[in-house]
Amino acid sequence: KQEVTQIPAALSVPEGENLVLNCSFTDSAIYNLQWFRQDPGKGLTSLLLIQSSQREQTSGRLNASLDKSSGRSTLYIAASQPGDSATYLCAAPAETSGSRLTFGEGTQLTVNP
Amino acid sequence: DTEVTQTPKHLVMGMTNKKSLKCEQHMGHRAMYWYKQKAKKPPELMFVYSYEKLSINESVPSRFSPECPNSSLLNLHLHALQPEDSALYLCASSQDKFQGARIEKLFFGSGTQLSVL
Numbered sequence: 001k002q003e004v005t006q007i008p009a010a011l012s013v014p015e016g017e018n019l020v021l022n023c024s025f026t027d028s029a030i031y032n033l034q035w036f037r038q039d040p041g042k043g044l045t046s047l048l049l050i051q052s053s054q055r056e057q058t059s060g061r062l063n064a065s066l067d068k069s070s071g072r073s074t075l076y077i078a079a080s081q082p083g084d085s086a087t088y089l090c091a092a093p094a095e096t097s098g099s100r101l102t103f104g105e106g107t108q109l110t111v112n113p
Numbered sequence: 114d115t116e117v118t119q120t121p122k123h124l125v126m127g128m129t130n131k132k133s134l135k136c137e138q139h140m141g142h143r144a145m146y147w148y149k150q151k152a153k154k155p156p157e158l159m160f161v162y163s164y165e166k167l168s169i170n171e172s173v174p175s176r177f178s179p180e181c182p183n184s185s186l187l188n189l190h191l192h193a194l195q196p197e198d199s200a201l202y203l204c205a206s207s208q209d210k211f212q213g214a215r216i217e218k219l220f221f222g223s224g225t226q227l228s229v230l
Contacts, residue, residue, distance in 0.1 A: 031215035043117075043203050043221035044156070089155055093214040099144060099169060099207075101216060103155030 002027045002094045006104035013080055014112050021075040021107045023090035028068045035064055035075050036089045038106070044089065047075070080111045115140060119204050119222035127230050128194060134225045136187040136204030144210040144217065145187040147179060148203040150224070156203055162187060163210040194229045201226050 003026040013019055025033070032051045036044040048064040050057045050073065056065045063076040073090055087106040094100035117138045126132050136145065144163050148156035161169035162181040170179075176198075178190040187204055201224045207217035 029214055031213070034216060034219065036219075036221075041201065041224075041226060043119075043223045044205075044219070046218050046220065049216070049218045091155075091216070093211065093216050096214045099146070099161045099163070099211040100158055101219075105155060 002092055002102040004090060004092050004102045004104040006088075006090060006107050008107060009105065010108045010110075012110040012112065015080060015082060017080050017111075018076070018078050019080055019109075021077070021088050021090075021109070023073040023075070023104055025071050025073070025092045025102075027092075028071050029096060030068065030093050033066055033073050033090060033092045034101075035062075035073075036091065038087045038089060040087075047088075077109075080109075082111050082113050084111050085109055115220065117204055117206055117220050117222035119202075119225055121225060122223065123226045123228075125228045125230065126191065126194065128196075130194075131190070131192045133191065134189040134202055134204075134227075136189075136222055137185055138206045138220070139185055140206065140208075140220065141184075142206035142208055142220070143184060144207045145181065146205040146207075146219070147187070147189050148205060148221075150201040150203055152201075160189075161210065168210065191227075194227075196229050199227055199229045 035047045050066045061078040066073045089106045091101040091103045094102040147159040150156040160179045180188040204222040
C-alpha cells in the first residue's frame with residue numbers, strides 16, 4: 001500500500017527566500033507523481049506532473065524532481081513571494097491499477113512580506 | 114477552457130433535505146471524480162467515472178448518490194446526510210482514467226463547502 005509523507009508540515013519564510021518541499025513515497029513502482037497547490041477553502045491546482053523518466057520538470061519559479069530509487073520527490077520554489085502562501089500537496093499512484101491517488105498530508109507554506 | 118466548474122459554492126442543509134452538487138467540464142475529459150476533504154486533511158476519493166460509467170465506489174454510504182448524465186456533467190445527490198458529512202466536496206477530471214501506476218493530470222473545481230445541520 002502506497003504511503004506518502006511530506007516534510008515539513010509547515011514552513012514560514014521571508015519573501016525572496018528559495019525553499020524546498022519534500023515528499024517521500026513507499027512504493028517506487030510509479031511512472032509519475034503530481035504536485036498540487038491549495039489555497040484555503042479552494043480546490044487543488046495542479047502545479048507539475050513529473051514523469052520518472054524526466055527526473056526534473058520546471059514551470060516558472062517551480063522545479064520538481066523525482067527519484068524513484070530513493071522514493072523521493074522535491075518541489076523547489078525560487079524567490080518566494082507572499083502569493084506563494086498556500087498548502088502544497090504531493091500525490092502518487094496508490095496502486096498499480098485503478099484511478100486512486102495517495103496524497104501526502106501537505107506542507108503549509110507562509111511567505112512573509 | 115481548462116476549468117472545472119462546481120455549483121453551488123456553499124450549501125447548508127438539514128439532515129432531512131435532499132440536495133445535489135453539480136460539476137461541469139468542457140475539456141473533453143473522459144474521467145471524472147468526486148473527492149471529500151475535511152479541514153487540514155488531504156482529499157479522500159469517493160467515486161470515479163470513466164466514460165460515463167461508475168468505475169470506483171470507495172464504499173461510500175448510500176446517502177451519497179453519484180450520477181454522470183453525459184461526458185461533461187457529474188452530479189452528486191445528497192439525502193439524509195449527517196453532521197459528520199460536513200466537508201469540502203471537490204470534483205475533478207482527467208483526460209482518461211489512470212493507466213496502472215501512471216497518473217493523469219487532474220483538474221479540480223473550486224469545491225462546494227457543505228454544512229449539515
